[in-house]
Amino acid sequence: MxxxxxxxxxxxxxxxxxxxxxxxxxxxxxxxxxxxxxxxxxxxxxxxxxxxxxxxxxxxxxxxxxxxxxxxxxRETWLEDPEDDGTWAYTQYMGCKGSPLSEIPKRFQKPEHCIFRASWNGTDLLWRPSIHMPRWASRxxxxxxxxxxxxxxxxxxxxxxxxxxxxxxxxxxxxxxxxxxxxxxxxxxxxxxxxxxxxxxxxxxxxxxxxxxxxxx
Incomplete structure (x- = not known):
């Protein structure tokens, strides 16, 4: 098999x-x-x-x-949202959310640290297209x-x-x-x-x- x-x-x-x-x-x-x-x-x-x-x-x-x-x-429309725990340069992710995903610490590379358009009820954000979702972000x-x-x-x-x-x-x-x-x-x-x-x-x-x-x- x-x-x-x-x-x-x-x-x-x-x-x-x-x-x-x-x-x-x-x-x-x-x-x-x-x-x-x-x-x-x-x-x-x-x-x-x-x-x-x-x-x-x-x-x-x-x-x-x-x-x-x-x-x-x-794969769905999404946005990374890792915590600012003071151990890395999180400020570059504020606002445009355009930094390389590879810079997110491994401990935050989980769907729990992402926002998904399908479930989002707030104001519109600058989303990442679904085609760019890595495996670790999928929920x-x-x-x-x-x-x-x-x-x-x-x-x-x-x-x-x-x-x-x-x-x-x-x-x-x-x-x-x-x-x-x-x-x-x-x-x-x-x-x-x-x-x-x-x-x-x-x-x-x-x-x-x-x-x-x-x-x-």
């Missing part, structure tokens, strides 16, 4: 809040090499799908986020429980909820199954378009569907 791996994954502030509140347990990410047909989607079993590469001499790509059992540490660790490939717009009503979107039953009242799915998919579509653009939603790409559960770091 291969050893579980750990990889970073980016989430916006609203999605981080949904994860923390237990409302988000799945994420969809576009497949980089799009299958030409459903027949180009293979599986090694145990939730390990792959895409047949159009060039038979190239390796068939698997989900870049991992397999069931692998872990994802969340959320996820374990992958399942991976599959499907068309973006085939998302079900339940899966829209598991994506962290609110879908109230009275919004779907009186609709048949097909209409219910269309309404819910449109709600998720708004979120997808905000991140990936209108053209990405209209293209209805194949996506990696990564289910996860939150675990303690």
């Amino acid at each position: 291969s050893q579980a791996k750990e990889r970073p994954i980016l989430f916006s502030a609203p999605m981080v809040r949904a994860i923390l509140e237990g409302r988000k347990t799945v994420t969809r990410r576009a497949v980089k090499i799009q299958p030409r047909t459903k027949g180009d989607i293979g599986s090694y079993g145990l939730g390990q799908p792959f895409i047949r590469h159009p060039d038979p001499t190239k390796r068939n790509p698997e989900c870049p986020y991992g397999r069931p059992g692998d872990r994802l540490w969340v 959320i660790l996820l374990e992958i429980t399942d991976v599959r490939v499907e068309r973006l717009q085939d998302i079900s009503v339940q899966q829209v909820r598991e994506e962290g979107c609110e879908v109230r039953e009275f919004w779907l009242f009186g609709a048949d199954a097909e209409k219910r799915q269309h309404i819910a998919a449109s709600m998720f579509g708004g979120l997808w378009k905000d991140i990936n653009g209108q053209e990405s939603w209209d293209a209805n790409p194949w996506v990696w569907v990564v289910k996860f559960r939150r675990i303690q770091p």
Whole structure:
């Protein structure tokens, strides 16, 4: 059995809040090499799908986020906030917060000494982008429980909820199954378009569907 791996994954502030509140347990990410047909989607079993590469001499790509059992540490918008204990030049971090992270003493390189935009209720700060978050600052660790490939717009009503979107039953009242799915998919579509653009939603790409559960770091 291969050893579980750990990889970073980016989430916006609203999605981080949904994860923390237990409302988000799945994420969809576009497949980089799009299958030409459903027949180009293979599986090694145990939730390990792959895409047949159009060039038979190239390796068939698997989900870049991992397999069931692998872990994802969340990168989110953040800011370091180490204590001023009088033993180092903390004053350079006051105000612009622009000093190199490597200058923070090791004892303060922990998520407890960070501020996160998703949980911040004060005045706006000069945040560090999520892409620049180092592993030590991450406060959320996820374990992958399942991976599959499907068309973006085939998302079900339940899966829209598991994506962290609110879908109230009275919004779907009186609709048949097909209409219910269309309404819910449109709600998720708004979120997808905000991140990936209108053209990405209209293209209805194949996506990696990564289910996860939150675990303690």
